[in-house]
Amino acid sequence: MQTRAIPSNGLPFRKMHGAGNDFVILDSRGMTPVCTPEIARKIGDRHRGVGFDQLAEIRDGEDADIVIDFWNSDGSRAGACGNATRCIAWMVMSETGRDAISIRTTRGMLAGRMIGDEVWVNMGPPQLTWQEVPLAGDVDLLHLPLDGDPVAVGMGNPHAVFFVEDAEAVDVAGRGAPVERDPLFPEATNVEFAQVRGRNEIRMRVWERGTGITLACGSGACATAVAAHQRGLTDAKVRMEVDGGWLTLDWREDGVWMTGPVAHVFDAVLTADWLGA
Numbered sequence: 001m002q003t004r005a006i007p008s009n010g011l012p013f014r015k016m017h018g019a020g021n022d023f024v025i026l027d028s029r030g031m032t033p034v035c036t037p038e039i040a041r042k043i044g045d046r047h048r049g050v051g052f053d054q055l056a057e058i059r060d061g062e063d064a065d066i067v068i069d070f071w072n073s074d075g076s077r078a079g080a081c082g083n084a085t086r087c088i089a090w091m092v093m094s095e096t097g098r099d100a101i102s103i104r105t106t107r108g109m110l111a112g113r114m115i116g117d118e119v120w121v122n123m124g125p126p127q128l129t130w131q132e133v134p135l136a137g138d139v140d141l142l143h144l145p146l147d148g149d150p151v152a153v154g155m156g157n158p159h160a161v162f163f164v165e166d167a168e169a170v171d172v173a174g175r176g177a178p179v180e181r182d183p184l185f186p187e188a189t190n191v192e193f194a195q196v197r198g199r200n201e202i203r204m205r206v207w208e209r210g211t212g213i214t215l216a217c218g219s220g221a222c223a224t225a226v227a228a229h230q231r232g233l234t235d236a237k238v239r240m241e242v243d244g245g246w247l248t249l250d251w252r253e254d255g256v257w258m259t260g261p262v263a264h265v266f267d268a269v270l271t272a273d274w275l276g277a
């Protein structure tokens with residue numbers, strides 16, 4: 001993709017988080033995008049840069065109100081990012097006073113809606129075939145051939161959901177990192193550990209592909225709700241406690257809808273000098 005040069009007066013950005021899943025947002029509406037893998041890694045460094053779980057760059061859409069590109073802190077692209085989508089949907093709807101917007105991501109066309117004072121986003125229907133997730137071969141997605149009997153779900157990005165007795169007791173990094181890179185997932189995977197507390201409540205902890213442990217993962221929360229419902233453990237609508245707060249997921253005919261808290265932390269400018277422009 002063609003990118004524009006870093007402006008000599010610096011690069012403005014916004015910091016937001018959704019349930020503790022934190023983002024740097026670059027607003028390139030009306031402009032050529034600026035982000036490259038190098039820029040994502042540089043800004044993503046929590047010591048020498050700003051730090052984020054994902055970087056989201058917004059640009060104009062031809063067939064949607066906005067287009068969002070997602071990056072992980074290791075410079076790889078994230079195919080979906082539910083919490084950043086919620087934050088940006090909130091931001092754009094607050095700016096415009098509208099109560100519905102269309103958003104294009106590599107996942108496809110998503111919808112954001114303000115219902116009362118909650119922002120809901122439709123993360124789209126889950127991907128339930130091995131080719132879509134993707135997996136390395138034709139295996140049973142509801143019982144992957146891995147220790148711990150996880151479920152595979154695609155939400156525009158791959159997820160492996162493990163059901164556990166006690167989510168607090170799980171060594172998320174120790175178990176998540178090897179699964180992220182298991183050859184069963186040709187594009188690697190995000191890994192969720194879910195404890196079902198009841199028909200409408202799940203406790204979930206996550207290891208994200210390309211990022212590591214995060215306090216919440218929206219697409220992972222969607223994948224977990226889908227996996228639990230498919231296994232017959234929960235209803236289609238659940239509340240989910242993640243390390244950074246609570247999300248609500250509702251798997252409907254047109255996709256998995258998600259809501260939860262959003263926070264606008266600050267707006268600032270990265271200097272051109274530091275960016276090496």
Ligand SMILES: N[C@H](CCC[C@H](N)C(=O)O)C(=O)O
Nearest residue numbers: 078081082083157217218219
């Ligand atoms: N935090 C994001 C997901 C990031 C997924 C990313 N780590 C990937 O490579 O797929 C969310 O709220 O959905």
